[in-house]
Amino acid sequence: MSALTFTLKTALQQRVDLSALTPDQLAGKSKADIAAILLPYGRKQLRVDDAFDLHGEDTANIVFANSDAKLDYIGSKMKSGTITVNGDAGAYLGFQIDGGELTVHGDVDAYAASGMSGGLIHIHGNAGDFLAAAIPGDRKGMKGGTVIVTGNAGDRVGDQMRRGTLLIEGNAGSYCASRMLAGTIGVLGTVGAYVGYGMRRGTLLLTSKPVMHATLQDCGAHTLPYLSLMFKSFGELPSKFAKIDKNRVQRYAGDIANDGKGEILILQ
Amino acid sequence: MLIKLTGGKVYDPAHQVDGKVTDIYIRDGRIVEGQHDGEKIDEEYDLRGKIVMAGAIDMHTHIGGGKVNIARMMLPEDHRGDLVAHTEHCRAGCGHAAPSTLTTGYRYAEMGYTAGFEPAMMPVNARQTHLEMGDTPIIDKGGYAMLGSDDFFLRMLTAKQDQNAINDYVAWTLHASQAIGIKVVNPGGINAFKFNQRALDLDELNTHYQVSPRDVLKALSRAVHELGVPHPLHVHGNNLGVPGNMETTLKTMGASEGFPMHLTHIQFHSYGTEGDRKFSSGAAAIAEALNKHKNISADVGQILFGQTVTASGDNMRQFANAGHGSPKKSVIMDIECDAGCGVVPFKYKDQNFVNALQWAIGLEIFLLMEDPWRIFLTTDHPNGAPFTSYPHLIRLLMDKSFRNDTFAKLNLDAQAMSTLSSIDREYSLYEIAIMTRAGAAKLVGLHDRGHLGVGAGADITVYTDQPDREAMFAKPDYVFKDGELVVRNGQVVKVTWGSTHTVRPEFDRGIEKDLKKYFDRYHTINMENFKVRDDEIAEGGRGKVIIQACEGRREKSE
Numbered sequence: 165m166s167a168l169t170f171t172l173k174t175a176l177q178q179r180v181d182l183s184a185l186t187p188d189q190l191a192g193k194s195k196a197d198i199a200a201i202l203l204p205y206g207r208k209q210l211r212v213d214d215a216f217d218l219h220g221e222d223t224a225n226i227v228f229a230n231s232d233a234k235l236d237y238i239g240s241k242m243k244s245g246t247i248t249v250n251g252d253a254g255a256y257l258g259f260q261i262d263g264g265e266l267t268v269h270g271d272v273d274a275y276a277a278s279g280m281s282g283g284l285i286h287i288h289g290n291a292g293d294f295l296a297a298a299i300p301g302d303r304k305g306m307k308g309g310t311v312i313v314t315g316n317a318g319d320r321v322g323d324q325m326r327r328g329t330l331l332i333e334g335n336a337g338s339y340c341a342s343r344m345l346a347g348t349i350g351v352l353g354t355v356g357a358y359v360g361y362g363m364r365r366g367t368l369l370l371t372s373k374p375v376m377h378a379t380l381q382d383c384g385a386h387t388l389p390y391l392s393l394m395f396k397s398f399g400e401l402p403s404k405f406a407k408i409d410k411n412r413v414q415r416y417a418g419d420i421a422n423d424g425k426g427e428i429l430i431l432q
Numbered sequence: 433m434l435i436k437l438t439g440g441k442v443y444d445p446a447h448q449v450d451g452k453v454t455d456i457y458i459r460d461g462r463i464v465e466g467q468h469d470g471e472k473i474d475e476e477y478d479l480r481g482k483i484v485m486a487g488a489i490d491m492h493t494h495i496g497g498g499k500v501n502i503a504r505m506m507l508p509e510d511h512r513g514d515l516v517a518h519t520e521h522c523r524a525g526c527g528h529a530a531p532s533t534l535t536t537g538y539r540y541a542e543m544g545y546t547a548g549f550e551p552a553m554m555p556v557n558a559r560q561t562h563l564e565m566g567d568t569p570i571i572d573k574g575g576y577a578m579l580g581s582d583d584f585f586l587r588m589l590t591a592k593q594d595q596n597a598i599n600d601y602v603a604w605t606l607h608a609s610q611a612i613g614i615k616v617v618n619p620g621g622i623n624a625f626k627f628n629q630r631a632l633d634l635d636e637l638n639t640h641y642q643v644s645p646r647d648v649l650k651a652l653s654r655a656v657h658e659l660g661v662p663h664p665l666h667v668h669g670n671n672l673g674v675p676g677n678m679e680t681t682l683k684t685m686g687a688s689e690g691f692p693m694h695l696t697h698i699q700f701h702s703y704g705t706e707g708d709r710k711f712s713s714g715a716a717a718i719a720e721a722l723n724k725h726k727n728i729s730a731d732v733g734q735i736l737f738g739q740t741v742t743a744s745g746d747n748m749r750q751f752a753n754a755g756h757g758s759p760k761k762s763v764i765m766d767i768e769c770d771a772g773c774g775v776v777p778f779k780y781k782d783q784n785f786v787n788a789l790q791w792a793i794g795l796e797i798f799l800l801m802e803d804p805w806r807i808f809l810t811t812d813h814p815n816g817a818p819f820t821s822y823p824h825l826i827r828l829l830m831d832k833s834f835r836n837d838t839f840a841k842l843n844l845d846a847q848a849m850s851t852l853s854s855i856d857r858e859y860s861l862y863e864i865a866i867m868t869r870a871g872a873a874k875l876v877g878l879h880d881r882g883h884l885g886v887g888a889g890a891d892i893t894v895y896t897d898q899p900d901r902e903a904m905f906a907k908p909d910y911v912f913k914d915g916e917l918v919v920r921n922g923q924v925v926k927v928t929w930g931s932t933h934t935v936r937p938e939f940d941r942g943i944e945k946d947l948k949k950y951f952d953r954y955h956t957i958n959m960e961n962f963k964v965r966d967d968e969i970a971e972g973g974r975g976k977v978i979i980q981a982c983e984g985r986r987e988k989s990e
Contacts, residue, residue, distance in 0.1 A: 207518070301508030303759065 167225035167248070168198075170216035176234040178206025179254060180215065183237035187245025187264065190223040198223075228253075233273055239266040242283070255292070256299075258285045261309065274318070275299060280328065281308040286402065290315035293337065296330050296349075297323035304345065306330065312403045319356065322349045325366065331398070331405045341368045344426060348394070350405055363419045363426035370430045373414070380418035380428060387412050388429070433474050434459050434467060435915060440479030440894060443861050444486065445870040446883030450862045456484065458890040461915035465886050479894055482909060485865050486882050487546025487891030489872035492666075492696055492731050493813040495536050496550045496564040496575065498557050499743040502763050502775045503530040503814070507741060509759070510777075521924050529740040529777075529814040537569035538924050539820055544893035544908040547572040547930070548819075549876060551615050551666060551696065552745045554578050556768045556956070558609035558964050562932065566975045570918050572881070572891075572930035576666045577609040578745055580616035580648045581623040582770045584950055586641040595654060596940075602655040603939030604947065608963040610934050612876060612980065613663030614656050615696075617745040618670055619645035622772040625748040632670055632748065634683050645670050646687045653688035659937035660982035662877025664692035664729065669701050672749045676705040678714030685725045694875065697733025697812040698722075699794035707849055711786055713793045716851070719800035722807070729875060730801075731808035734794035734825055735787065736817035741777045743814065750774020768956050780817070788846035792839065796850065798829055799857045804866040808875065827902035829859040877980050878933060890915035931976040932969050938982075 170185065181204040190198055199213035212218070220227075224245040228238065231251030239247045240259040249257075252270040260279035267286045274292040277285050278299050295317045296306035304326040311330045319337035322330055326345045335353035343362040350369040359374045391411035398405045413429040435458040442454045457464045467473065494500055504511065507530060514528040516535055525535030540548055548568075553561045553575030565573040579585055579602065588598055602614060620643060621632040627640045634645050653665040669684045671677035681701040685693075695701065698718060706712035722730055739758075744750055747764050754762040754776050762776040780787045794816070801807040809826070813819040828835045836853050847853075859867075873882020880889045894910040907922030918926045944959070951959040969975045 207524075299508075301506075303761070 165222040166220040167222050167227045169219040169227040169229055170212070171219070171229040172215060172232055172235070172251075173217050173230075174215055176205075176215070176232055178208070179234045179236050180205050180210060181237050182228075182235050183240035183259070185212070185226065186239055186242040186247070187224045187226060188241075188243050190226070193223065195221065231270065233271070236273075239264075239285075242266070252289070257287075258283075261285065271315070277306050277309075277311045277330070278302075279304070280306045280311070283309045285309070285311045287311070287313045287315070289313075290334070291317040291321075291332075293318035293320055294323060295321045295332075296325050296328070297321070306347065310401070312401065312405075314403075316353065317351075321351075322347070322366075322368075325349070331401070331403055333404050341366065341426070341428075343422075344368070352404060360416075360418050360426060360428050362422045363428075364423050365425040366427075368426070368428045370428065373430050376416065376428075379421040379424075380416045381420055381424070383415040383417050383427075385412065385414050385432065388415075391429075433915075434464075434471060435890075435912075436473045436476045437479050437484065437892070437894070438476055440482045440484035441897070442484045442884060443865040444884040445862060445866040446486075446873070447885050449884070456884060456892065458892075458912065458915045461890055463884060463886055463888045463890050477894075477910065481897065483861065483895040483897050483904075484884070485544075485893050485895070486869040486873075486884050486888070487893050487911065487913065488544050488868040489876065489878070489882055490540070490545055490548040490810065490813070490819060490868075491808055491872045491876050492551045492733075492810045493548045493819055494550060494552065494743050494815070495533075495548055495568060495573070495813070497553055497561040498767060499552070499745070499773045499775055500530055500564070501560075502765075502773065503741045503743050503777075504532070506761060506763055506775060507777055510739075510741065519924070521927055529818050530743070531818075533564055533567040534569060537571055537930075538927075541570040541911055541913065541919050541924055542908075542922050543820070543822060543906060544895070544911050544919075545571060545819075546891035546893070546911070546913050547574075547878070547881060547933075549573065549612070550575040552576070552578050552617060552668075553609060553611060553615075554745070554767055554771050555582075555605050555609040555611075556770050556962070558611070559968065562610060562964055562969050563971075565932065566929075566969060566971050569927050569929055570913055570924070572933060572978075574612040574876070574933035575609070576613040576615035576663070577605050577611035578615050578617055578771055579605060580619045580652060581621065581772070583623070583954070584947070585648075586620065586623060586638070586643060589643045589647055589651060590641045595651065595658070597943065598651050599655045599658055600939045600943040601947075602652065603659050603937045604943050606659075606661070606934070607936055607939075610932065610964045610966075610969060610977065612933050612935050613661060613666055614652060615666040615668065616648060616652055617668040617771075618672070618748055619648035619652075619667070621645065621670055621748045622745060625751070625772060626766070630748065630752065631674075634670055634680050634687060645684075649684065649687040649693070650689060653691040653693045657691045659939070661935050661937055662980065662983065663875060663935075664694045664727075666694050666696055668696050668744075668746060672697075672700050672744075672746055673703070673753065674749075675703045675711045678702050678704055678718055681714075681718060682721050685721055685728050688727065690727055692727045692729075695728060695730040697810065697815065698730040699733045699735065699790065699797060699816070700812075702793055702797060709785060709845070711789065712849055713789060713796060713851075715793045715796035715800060719797050722797075723802050726806075729806040729808070730797075731810040731812075732794050732797055733810055733812035733816050734798070735780050735790045736811060736821045736824065737780045737782045737787070737791070738817065738821075739777070739779045740814045740817055741775060743773075743775045745771055745773055747772030747774040750776055769954075782841065783843050785843050785845050788843035789849055791842065792846060792850035792852045795828060795835065796852055796855065798859075799852075799855045804859075804863040805871045805874070807867060808872055809864075809867045823902045823905035826859075826864060826905045827900070830861075830864065830901045832856060832858050876933070877935065879980055879983075929974045931978045933978050933980055935982050936979050
């Protein structure tokens with residue numbers, strides 16, 4: 165069976181909510197049923213077949229081709245299967261995703277992986293602001309699973325993140341790991357100002373020393389054996405992080421204005 | 433414009449009409465005797481086989497004021513989890529426990545409600561409350577002004593000022609805040625909280641002012657009565673939610689010394705301390721006392737299971753409950769140094785011992801209270817459950833087997849502590865009409881609402897008689913508001929804007945001399961700006977102020 169492919173055929177005037185098009189929700193539906201699904205489109209609604217050409221029938225493997233940055237909520241709440249996005253994706257990519265694999269060949273907008281609790285998101289491109297962060301009103305951002313970004317990420321990466329692994333191969337913007345509660349963030353490039361602002365617990369792994377604000381405290385150089393185990397666990401991942409084999413770091417604790425149990429580790 | 437409603441089975445307890453087939457005529461928004469000679473009927477609705485009642489009145493529902501907005505701000509998940517798209521007639525909205533103003537109005541109308549009263553309107557917040565209620569479409573509204581923990585009043589009590597001065601202050605507050613009644617929340621306790629007291633019983637003194645809740649209740653219930661305000665003092669007692677608080681509630685019933693008093697959300701005040709877990713039902717004793725004290729009325733504040741948010745002026749008790757919040761967040765705050773506010777989201781669970789017993793206690797009170805004219809159907813929206821659960825609650829009251837089936841699924845320990853399944857009573861349609869229409873209108877003092885007599889405002893709800901009372905009350909066939917068809921088959925077909933009901937008792941304006949001094953020295957705004965004017969409520973012709981008569985005005989005190 166070939167993957168169920170949605171090829172965008174119209175120029176979108178408004179944002180579209182694609183949360184209805186996940187493997188779990190489409191399982192067992194006929195092509196005609198899927199074509200008739202109404203998607204929120206600005207203040208109106210849009211039939212799936214008015215926006216997309218449909219090919220293939222395997223609902224467990226979904227492809228969005230010719231994708232556009234106005235397509236929001238791709239893979240929202242998905243629990244299994246795969247979604248591949250060829251092109252850019254909008255905001256809330258993988259919102260509250262609990263399982264399965266979500267791959268994007270393009271850039272994604274804000275709040276990707278927000279509320280994520282399981283599965284794998286692989287973004288071959290850049291991510292917007294609030295990657296793996298909590299949406300307003302929620303108390304926790306990402307809560308599990310793995311996110312890999314090959315490009316750069318925007319501001320507030322991992323804001324209120326609670327668990328899981330977030331690996332950024334490029335740079336991250338300001339307030340990286342702000343208000344982080346737990347979990348692991350790795351950034352191979354640079355990070356912006358106010359890194360670890362209000363960070364409570366959790367680990368932020370960097371390769372070069374950023375500008376640090378006053379409430380991050382230098383704790384000296386350490387050899388941490390657990391890092392070898394952690395990098396070994398990354399071995400299977402399709403990421404540059406899989407090739408790192410170091411366990412000597414400069415350790416900073418913080419944000420000591422907010423408990424100070426977080427740590428920023430800078431690989432030497 | 434003459435409308436005829438033909439052949440409906442009418443339930444109008446205000447006129448002792450219990451299911452009699454009668455025609456109703458509406459001319460220009462009022463119920464009239466019949467046609468003039470030769471007058472043509474413009475519209476006729478064939479209601480044969482249908483049930484006809486006055487529009488329902490919710491006499492205690494938090495639909496406006498600061499705390500509702502705080503709940504909205506604090507719970508974006510409540511809004512994004514319950515989105516309502518716009519329709520041909522209605523605008524979009526959202527919210528399950530704390531819906532947006534527009535959605536609140538539409539949902540009430542779609543359930544056959546034509547009026548709702550905000551029970552905790554801080555006088556200093558009255559302007560915002562009225563603006564918010566002014567944005568609530570279709571239904572009529574009004575507010576009860578909150579007194580009893582404000583410093584001006586407590587100073588009067590401490591100084592032992594005479595009752596006439598207190599009456600003048602109460603009347604001035606009713607005028608200034610455009611209220612229809614007076615509410616007291618945790619009498620004196622909100623103030624005591626600021627002096628680091630974390631509990632206050634009926635006869636315990638506020639450490640700063642040296643006055644007890646009993647003093648507050650006595651002075652205010654008497655003031656309201658002597659001013660002739662139809663709605664008795666609306667009391668949210670001390671010790672809300674505390675096991676064993678039934679003793680306080682029983683004592684509170686005597687505290688007004690015979691003056692009328694309304695005890696609100698009494699379910700939250702009817703807890704004993706028996707059993708292994710020191711939490712039990714006090715419903716039997718409370719209902720017996722209610723049956724005995726004819727000057728006391730109550731609304732239940734039934735809880736129903738699910739996610740909601742508790743919003744109250746009682747910051748003392750909300751502070752104590754904040755740890756139980758779900759999701760875990762809360763706002764406990766002071767408002768303008770004159771009162772308080774506490775908002776705590778809450779999820780009632782049917783397998784939780786305390787929640788399941790609270791559910792049973794509420795229903796026990798409903799069923800053991802003999803006089804339906806003195807007990808009212810509320811969930812203290814949104815504290816016990818959102819108002820949209822009223823049809824479900826009505827079914828629980830009217831259908832014994834449904835009630836017992838639901839009860840049998842609850843926490844087993846709670847079932848063992850409740851006598852609910854042994855109560856056979858089922859409410860009749862006539863009694864439901866009393867609780868939600870005639871009785872509520874009488875209690876609030878709406879002389880032209882809640883009944884279907886000649887001259888009444890044509891707020892009328894028409895239902896299809898169905899054995900499933902929940903389905904019946906959830907979706908009326910027709911709802912008329914002031915003679916206009918606003919809902920058909922449970923869907924809004926026309927959006928109108930209701931009126932704001934107030935009372936204006938007479939009083940001695942001399943009180944303003946003292947008040948002006950007090951405002952100039954302590955308050956955040958000027959006394960003249962404190963007063964809400966009619967044209968602010970009228971808002972370009974959309975709203976309207978209706979002044980209900982203060983009948984039964986008593987002579988002033990010695």
